[in-house]
Amino acid sequence: MSFLDPDQTTLLKLAPCSPGDADAIVLPVPLEMTVSYGQGTLRGPSAILEASTQIETFDEEWEFDFERDLRIHNAAPLSSDGGRVKDYLEGVAASVRQYDGKFVLGLGGEHTVTWGLIKGLSVSPEDLTVIQIDAHADLRDQYEGEEWSHACVMRRVLDEGCRLIQIGIRSTAREEFELIGSEPRVQSYYAHQMHGSWAAILETIGLIRGPVYLTLDVDGIDPSILPSTGTPQPGGLSWSETMQVLRALSSNKNASWVGADVVEFVPSPNPPGCDIIAAKLPVKILASWATGRRK
Ligand SMILES: [Mn+2]
Secondary structure, three states: OOOOOOOOOOHHHOOOOOHHHOOEEEEEEOOOOOOOOOOOHHHHHHHHHHHHOOOOOEEOOOOEEHHHHOOEEEOOOOOOOOOOHHHHHHHHHHHHHOOOOOEEEEEEOOOOHHHHHHHOOOOOHHHOEEEEEOOEOOOOOOEOOEOOOOOOHHHHHHHOOOEEEEEEEOEOOHHHHHHHHHOOOEEEEEHHHHOOOHHHHHHHHHOOOEEEEEEEEHHHEOOOOOOOEOOOOOOOEOHHHHHHHHHHHHOOOOEEEEEEEEEOEOOOOOOOOHHHHHHHHHHHHHHHHHHHHOO
């Protein structure tokens, strides 16, 4: 069990809490091994934690008081030793497993980490619905000869037997497009159709039953809001739409939200402020999850 390094920054500068006493676990997974273009996801989790110290611990949108109402264990970052990606991901799964059913929020790192985070959940994958906010489908069987690539991660998740709801997709290979069209377990809302079918997207989320996991690739969000990611694409979810997805999920009483991640953030001094905008994502996810849990 990894306890907090006294020098480590906690999310929102909240008081450290042991895993046993915590309601939720924040787990930094700074993997950067298969990124294809911009680099820097390695520094994503530490930049998000550092910037989160500038964010209010009260959230007016969810009327949620982090200092009063939530205990978070900030796990030590799981660093990669440069070995095989699959071994790292198995280590992520083992780490999640030790938290024994608690809500785990992973901070990436490249998107590949999502497989390990999901694999460690204490729910059977056949029962799990994964909501993926992303510009890219990440459904290739292999990318540049690697099956454990960030470009293949949702295909690996699908291999586990999960159901997948994708929102904001605007970059797909033909292989992925055809899989989306033929695989009944995948429901994709492409960015070019998304705004016209927004009510249907929220309704779909509201109708989920059973365990749900949210993976939020920051490139799913409109890069005019958050450009600081390795492979940005124009268009995507507005901030408000992103928050509506969180609300639809947390207010669904038939769904149990079991974990989440924020991945592919690449800290950058330009334009200024990206770190704080990115840091608001895990904060909003936790406020939303904790509010829904109390209903
Ligand atoms: Mn992705």
